[in-house]
Amino acid sequence: MPSASPSTSSGRPADLVSRLASPDRGARLRALRELKNQIIGNRTKKLAYLKLGAVPAVAAVLADASDDGDGDGDGDGSCCCRRHDLLVQSAAALGSFACGVDVGVRAVVDAGALPWLRRLLVSPDEKVVDSGARSLKMIYQSKLAPKYDFLDHQNLEFLLSLLNSKNDNVTGLGASIITHSCQTSAEQWALYEAGVFQKLVDLIGGSVSQRDASLESLTAIIKNNHEVTPKILEFENGRALNLIIKFTIDKSPRTRLLACACLIAVSKTSSRYVEGIELESKLIYRLLELLEDPGQVGDEASFALSSLIEEKEDLQKLAFEANAINKLCFHLQNGLSCPKRLQGILQALANICSKLEICRSKLLDLQAFDLVSDALRHDCTDIRVAACICLRSLSRSVKNLSAGYFMNETVIIPLLQLLHDPSISVQLAALGAISNIVIDFTRRKSNFIHCGGVKLLAELSMAMDPVVRSHSLRALKNLTFLADRKCKEVVLSEITASALASLIRDPESAVQEQALALVRNLVDGCVQSVDYAFTENGIILDAIGRQLQYASKAEIGIQGMYALSNIASGSKVQKDAVMDQLFQHGGMNTQPFIMRFLHSNDNQLRTASIWVLINLTTSYCPGAAGRVLKLRNAGIILQLKSMVNDPCLDVKLRVRATLSQCMKYGDSTM
Amino acid sequence: MAQVTFLVKLIMRGSSKKVITKEDWEKRLNDVKIRKEDMNKLVMNFLVTEGFVDAAEKFRKESGTEPDIDLSTITDRMAVKKAVQCGNVEDAIEKVNDLNPEILDTNPQLFFHLQQQRLIELIRNGKVEEALEFAQEELAPRGEENQSFLEELERTVALLAFEDVSNCPVGDLLDMSQRLKTASEVNAAILTSQSHEKDPKLPSLLKMLVWAQNQLDEKAIYPRIKDLSTAKLEDPSAS
Numbered sequence: 001m002p003s004a005s006p007s008t009s010s011g012r013p014a015d016l017v018s019r020l021a022s023p024d025r026g027a028r029l030r031a032l033r034e035l036k037n038q039i040i041g042n043r044t045k046k047l048a049y050l051k052l053g054a055v056p057a058v059a060a061v062l063a064d065a066s067d068d069g070d071g072d073g074d075g076d077g078s079c080c081c082r083r084h085d086l087l088v089q090s091a092a093a094l095g096s097f098a099c100g101v102d103v104g105v106r107a108v109v110d111a112g113a114l115p116w117l118r119r120l121l122v123s124p125d126e127k128v129v130d131s132g133a134r135s136l137k138m139i140y141q142s143k144l145a146p147k148y149d150f151l152d153h154q155n156l157e158f159l160l161s162l163l164n165s166k167n168d169n170v171t172g173l174g175a176s177i178i179t180h181s182c183q184t185s186a187e188q189w190a191l192y193e194a195g196v197f198q199k200l201v202d203l204i205g206g207s208v209s210q211r212d213a214s215l216e217s218l219t220a221i222i223k224n225n226h227e228v229t230p231k232i233l234e235f236e237n238g239r240a241l242n243l244i245i246k247f248t249i250d251k252s253p254r255t256r257l258l259a260c261a262c263l264i265a266v267s268k269t270s271s272r273y274v275e276g277i278e279l280e281s282k283l284i285y286r287l288l289e290l291l292e293d294p295g296q297v298g299d300e301a302s303f304a305l306s307s308l309i310e311e312k313e314d315l316q317k318l319a320f321e322a323n324a325i326n327k328l329c330f331h332l333q334n335g336l337s338c339p340k341r342l343q344g345i346l347q348a349l350a351n352i353c354s355k356l357e358i359c360r361s362k363l364l365d366l367q368a369f370d371l372v373s374d375a376l377r378h379d380c381t382d383i384r385v386a387a388c389i390c391l392r393s394l395s396r397s398v399k400n401l402s403a404g405y406f407m408n409e410t411v412i413i414p415l416l417q418l419l420h421d422p423s424i425s426v427q428l429a430a431l432g433a434i435s436n437i438v439i440d441f442t443r444r445k446s447n448f449i450h451c452g453g454v455k456l457l458a459e460l461s462m463a464m465d466p467v468v469r470s471h472s473l474r475a476l477k478n479l480t481f482l483a484d485r486k487c488k489e490v491v492l493s494e495i496t497a498s499a500l501a502s503l504i505r506d507p508e509s510a511v512q513e514q515a516l517a518l519v520r521n522l523v524d525g526c527v528q529s530v531d532y533a534f535t536e537n538g539i540i541l542d543a544i545g546r547q548l549q550y551a552s553k554a555e556i557g558i559q560g561m562y563a564l565s566n567i568a569s570g571s572k573v574q575k576d577a578v579m580d581q582l583f584q585h586g587g588m589n590t591q592p593f594i595m596r597f598l599h600s601n602d603n604q605l606r607t608a609s610i611w612v613l614i615n616l617t618t619s620y621c622p623g624a625a626g627r628v629l630k631l632r633n634a635g636i637i638l639q640l641k642s643m644v645n646d647p648c649l650d651v652k653l654r655v656r657a658t659l660s661q662c663m664k665y666g667d668s669t670m
Numbered sequence: 671m672a673q674v675t676f677l678v679k680l681i682m683r684g685s686s687k688k689v690i691t692k693e694d695w696e697k698r699l700n701d702v703k704i705r706k707e708d709m710n711k712l713v714m715n716f717l718v719t720e721g722f723v724d725a726a727e728k729f730r731k732e733s734g735t736e737p738d739i740d741l742s743t744i745t746d747r748m749a750v751k752k753a754v755q756c757g758n759v760e761d762a763i764e765k766v767n768d769l770n771p772e773i774l775d776t777n778p779q780l781f782f783h784l785q786q787q788r789l790i791e792l793i794r795n796g797k798v799e800e801a802l803e804f805a806q807e808e809l810a811p812r813g814e815e816n817q818s819f820l821e822e823l824e825r826t827v828a829l830l831a832f833e834d835v836s837n838c839p840v841g842d843l844l845d846m847s848q849r850l851k852t853a854s855e856v857n858a859a860i861l862t863s864q865s866h867e868k869d870p871k872l873p874s875l876l877k878m879l880v881w882a883q884n885q886l887d888e889k890a891i892y893p894r895i896k897d898l899s900t901a902k903l904e905d906p907s908a909s
Contacts, residue, residue, distance in 0.1 A: 033764075040767050041774040041781035044811040092771040099775040134772055168865065207865035338818075 013052055020057040025082050028061055032089040040096050050107055055097055059111035062090035066116050088131040091120055095135030098142065105142040114139070114146070121162070121170060133169035140176040148181035150190050163199040168209055175200065175213035182220040185228075191221055192228045201232075201240045208252060215247065215258035222265045229269045241266070245279070248286050253297040257304065260286050264308045283308060284319050288327050302328070302344030306351045313355045320359050324352060329368040339380045346375060346386035353393040360397040364405075369394070376414040381423045388418065388429035395436035406437045407444045412451050419456045424465055431460070431471035438479040445479060445487050454479070458494035466508040473503065473514035480521040488522055488529065497536040501543035509553050516544065516559035523566045530570035533563075538577065541567065545581030548593045554602040561597065561608035568615035572623045575616055579627055582612075583634065598639050603648040610654035613640070617661045628665040637662055671709070672702040673895060674875065677882040680890065690892040692905055710735040712872055719861065719870040721748040739866050743769075747860045754853040759788040766856065773863050780859050782812050782819050786826050787852045790843050793829050801830060 016038075019031035035054060039046045049055075065086035094113055097104035108114070117139075120132025139145045149155050162174030178196070182188060191197065200221075203214040218240075222229045233241045244266075247259035260283055267280060287308065290301035305324070309315040319325075328345050349372070353359045363369065372394070375387035395406050415437075418430035434457070438448060448454070457479075460472035480491055492500075503515035519540060522532045533541045548560045568578040582594050597609040613636070616627050631637055640659055646652045676699055714735045717726040723744045726737055746769050753762035763784055766773055774781045785808050792801040805827055813823045825840050832838035842848065858868040876898055883894055893903035 036771065037764050037767055040763075040771055041778065042808075042811070043815050092767070096771055096775055099772075131771075134770075138772075138775075208862075209865055 013049060017049065017052050017054050017057055020054070020061055025086065029082060029085055029089065032058065032061060032086065032093055036089055036093040036096060039093070043101060046097055046101050046104055050097065050101075050103055055094065055104070055107040055113075056111045058090050058093050058097075059108070059113040059116070061086060062094065062113060062116045065090065066119055084125055084128060087120060087123070087128050091117060091128075091131040091135045095131075095138045098135065098138040102142055102144050105139055105144040108139060109144065109146060121173075126167070129167055130169050133167065133173045137169065137173045137176045140173070140180045143180075145180055148177050150182065150187045156190065156194050160194060160196065160199070163196065163203070168207055171203060171206075171210055172213045175203070175210075175217040178217040179213075179220045182217075185225050188221050188223075188225045188228050192231065197221055197228075197232050197240075198235070201235070201243065204243055204247070208255070211247070212252075212255055212258055215244070215255070215262050218244075219258070219262045219265045222262065222269060224265075224269055226269060229266060233266065233270075248282070253290060253293045253295075256286060257290055257297050257301060260290070260301075261304050264304060267308070280308070280315055281318050281322075284315070284322050284324070288319075288322060288324055291327060291331060299338060299341040299344055302331075302341065302348045306344065306348040309348075310351050311354075316352050316354070316356050316359060319352055320356065320362070325349070325359060325362045326366065328352075329363065329366045329371075332368055332371045339378075339383055342375065342378070343380070343382045343386045346372065346383065346390045350386065350390040350393045353390070354396070357397060357399065360394050360400070363394065364397075364400065370410075373411055373414065376418060381421075381426060384418060384421065384426045385423075385429045388415070388426065388433045391415070391433040392429070392436055395433060401436070401439060404440060404444050407440045407447050409447070409451065411437070412448055412453065416451055416453055416456055419460055424468065427460070427468055428471055431468070431475055435471070435475040435478050438475060439481060445483060448479065449487065449490050454490050454494045458491075458499075461495060461503060462499065466506075466511055469503070469506065470508065470510040470514045473511065473518055477514060477518040477521055480518060482524075483521070485528065488532065491518075492522065492532055492535065497532075497539050501536075501539045504540070504543040504547050509556060512547060512551075513553075513555045513559055516547070516556065516563055519544065520559055520563040520566055523563060525566075527570050527574075530567050530574050533567050534574070534577070541577060541581060545585050548581075549585040549590075551593065554600065554605045557593075557597050557600070557605045558602070558608050561594075561605070561612055565608065565611040565615050568612055572621055575621060575627065576623060578612070578616060579630060583630070592634060595634070595636065595639060598636075598643070603651060606643075606646070606648065607650045607654060610640075610651060610658060613658045614654060614661065617658055619661060619664055624661075625665045628662050631662075671704050671875065672699045673901075674879045674882055675702050675704075677879070677886050680892075681882060681885050687888075688890050689906060690890060692893045692903060695893045695903065695906075707735070712875070714738075716870045716872045718744060719867065721751060721857065723748060739864065743864060747857060750860065751853045751857050754784075754787065754856055755849055757787075757791045757794070757849060759784055759791060759852075762856065766860070769860065770863050773859050777859055778812075778816055779819075780855055782809075782816070782822075783852050783855055785809055785812060786822065787849065789826055790829070790848065793835065794844055798830065805830070 016031055016035055019027055020035070022028050022031065035049065035058070039049060065083050094108050094117065098108050114136075117132050117136050120128050121136075123129050123132070140148075148159075150159070159174055159177060162170050162177070165171055165174075178191065178200075182191060197218065200214040200218050203210045204218075205211070206214075218232070222232060244259050244262050247255050248263065250256050250259070263279060263283055267283075284305070287301050287305040291298055291305075293301065305319070309319050328349050331341070332345050332349075349363065349368075353363060363372075372387055372390050375383055376391075378384055378387070391406075391411070395401060397405075400406065415430050415434055418426050419434075421427055421430070434453070438445065438453075440448075454476070457472045457476050460468055461476065463469050463472070476491055476495065480488055483491075500515060500519065503511060504519070506512050506515065519533065523530050533544075544560050544563055548557060548564075551557050551560065564578050564581065568575050583592055585593070594609055594612065597605050600606055613631070617624055617631070628637075637659070640655050640662075643651065643655045644659070646655060710729075710733050714726060714729060714733075714737050717729060718737050718739055718741075721744055723741060726741055726744065729735065730737060730741075746765070750762050750765045750769070753759070753765060763774065774784070789801060789804055789809060792804055809823055809826070813820045826843060828840045829835055829838070829843060832840075835841060835844060861868040879895065879898075886892065887894075891906045893906050895901050896904050
């Protein structure tokens with residue numbers, strides 16, 4: 001009897017693996033059973049044996065036993081029995097290696113075991129079928145399983161045969177394959193046309209395992225598919241929908257969760273089926289109740305809730321009224337040992353607080369803020385991301401931003417540390433939160449500066465990843481919004497004018513846009529602010545002009561023109577410099593970009609362009625006559641005259657204001 | 671069962687506290703019809719869930735009631751339960767894996783409890799060195815894989831620290847009740863894997879009776895069943 005032997009002692013496990021290749025069938029069978037019993041339930045042993053190459057060895061046993069015809073050579077009854085045992089045990093061992101262990105799944109697939117396992121499904125022996133079906137099911141529960149091509153006719157036939165089987169394990173396998181591989185709407189449609197969903201609806205009324213597996217598969221077929229979903233739901237006057245709703249109050253928590261998940265998919269795809277039956281409200285209550293489950297179901301319930309209320313203000317309100325925030329914060333406070341659950345709770349809180357101030361206030365009242373900011377330092381990457389997203393939601397609270405709630409070291413320091421995080425998604429999530437927090441209205445931005453925030457953001461603005469670049473520029477833009485000179489000077493000195501100029505000409509348009517917006521905020525205000533555009537020989541101003549000449553996207557034009565209009569609100573020298581930018585770029589035959597923008601369909605772009613003209617032609621500043629003349633010669637005034645009845649009110653009023661300013665300088669006959 | 675149906679009917683009527691004589695009560699009870707088939711099913715369900723194979727087989731022959739589960743699977747399940755109850759945990763594990771290899775792979779808590787029981791048996795048999803090795807090789811990784819097991823792990827390992835194990839704070843782990851607890855857990859897991867309810871229906875029915883009587887106590891004085899095992903109707907006494 002094998003006693004508890006140390007797996008570290010060399011020889012024993014390796015010895016077992018080599019026995020799998022023994023010429024004697026009996027010895028192979030014994031080795032298989034020993035291996036199987038050692039690895040089942042024991043992740044550590046699975047990994048150890050994987051390293052020793054156990055999977056290819058077991059796969060070889062399976063292939064060998066499958067190859068033998070029934071009753072070979074000596075026609076001995078025990079031989080056939082032994083072959084059956086070898087099939088069952090090797091399949092079970094492979095299934096166990098694949099159970100919850102991604103490396104194991106890969107090893108089984110790489111060892112070419114899948115075709116052999118599939119063959120077991122047509123065996124006359126029920127135990128062999130069971131064994132094969134269970135193992136394949138384990139494999140298909142992993143993302144690493146090979147994709148099943150539903151668009152292939154033979155594959156579809158095979159799948160249907162699985163679903164039609166009387167064997168629980170086999171139907172479960174069919175359902176697992178669908179859940180795993182059904183992704184595109186073409187596949188969903190193919191499955192619908194083949195009558196798969198009818199089978200699944202029937203199976204929902206079957207045993208517990210069939211029911212759970214079918215609910216999951218139905219969700220996969222329904223997800224985001226606007227054509228298939230209504231058909232499924234209208235089937236037999238809504239029998240399917242009623243059945244799923246019934247199971248949201250089943251005894252088994254897992255069934256309730258899966259039924260809820262299915263209904264969430266329905267509600268996201270075609271909300272008309274859930275309107276009027278108050279289904280979404282019931283779903284919220286069910287999910288909040290499922291949160292109480294201590295196991296995996298409870299973990300997943302928070303993700304389901306999160307998905308249900310995402311972007312939906314009315315549902316967030318319903319959840320608030322159902323006391324969701326109290327319940328979520330309660331779980332947050334209870335020292336969760338499971339990282340998955342913590343991530344789910346944070347994500348749910350992030351979503352519920354994303355639009356409504358009442359939700360944010362409630363969370364802050366419950367003193368849960370510290371728990372959220374503590375999670376910024378968690379070991380698990382996903383949790384750090386979730387905590388940042390939650391903070392971003394909370395920092396949308398204008399009331400608390402104004403009170404300076406977030407601009408303190410307990411929040412800023414861990415957030416800034418995350419800007420160095422090895423994971424890009426953490427960096428981006430942290431940037432999201434920072435972008436909101438720096439819009440601090442109490443003018444306590446010095447806190448942020450002292451913690452080295454500006455330096456870090458400036459560094460990130462030169463990151464390899466373009467999304468990181470644009471997000472960090474956005475944060476800097478928000479920081480400089482209505483900021484004092486001291487703050488602006490720090491920003492400019494950290495980022496440097498030449499770097500900013502190159503970011504204005506960045507290959508990615510999102511980066512260009514944020515860079516221009518940052519300049520817009522920097523130069524906004526007094527004459528000294530406008531001067532920032534002229535540092536290092538006007539490199540920034542020049543970059544703006546160049547970029548606008550080639551700008552194709554309206555957003556770039558808008559930010560650039562507002563930046564120019566801020567600069568044009570300065571002194572004569574500054575206004576003249578803007579004039580130069582308007583006309584010096586482009587060749588002889590190219591239209592000045594301002595003309596192009598005035599012709600744009602985008603209201604905001606036309607508005608921004610007029611603002612530049614208003615500021616350039618204002619009579620309080622010397623040199624206005626010269627500027628107006630130049631504009632007239634370029635046909636701009638004529639263009640403005642054609643816009644006096646522009647459909648956009650902002651544009652119309654500004655055009656008229658500009659024209660009335662220009663009138664002072666004489667008007668050649670129109 | 672008639673008592674339950676009758677009680678529920680009375681409660682629904684919502685009368686003020688009235689007295690019902692035993693004679694009157696028994697007469698009304700007789701009027702309530704319970705189908706024999708339903709009772710047979712309840713009995714069969716009880717025998718099957720609890721694992722009384724021979725009794726279930728005999729009952730099927732004598733009453734013609736079909737069990738809702740294949741009786742041969744009961745034998746396998748009972749073998750596992752018995753092995754645990756006798757302290758042969760390793761044997762039990764092998765049997766469960768033969769029955770359905772998914773069970774222990776998808777039930778980390780159950781697997782941990784079985785390993786824990788193995789350790790307890792080693793300690794009970796005085797095999798201290800082997801126990802230490804086992805704890806290190808088999809149980810410690812479980813604690814690493816899943817933090818929620820750590821507390822129980824510590825308790826179990828604490829057994830090793832005491833000379834007189836029967837008198838130590840964690841001595842309850844050596845009780846027969848611990849074996850029975852583990853055996854019951856395994857039994858439930860096997861039943862669940864076979865898509866069968868892990869609890870028999872009969873206890874639920876009795877619980878319903880107790881609840882209904884408690885409800886009715888507020889409205890009437892009537893012959894109660896105090897002893898569930900005899901189901902004897904007590905004389906109604908004015909309170």
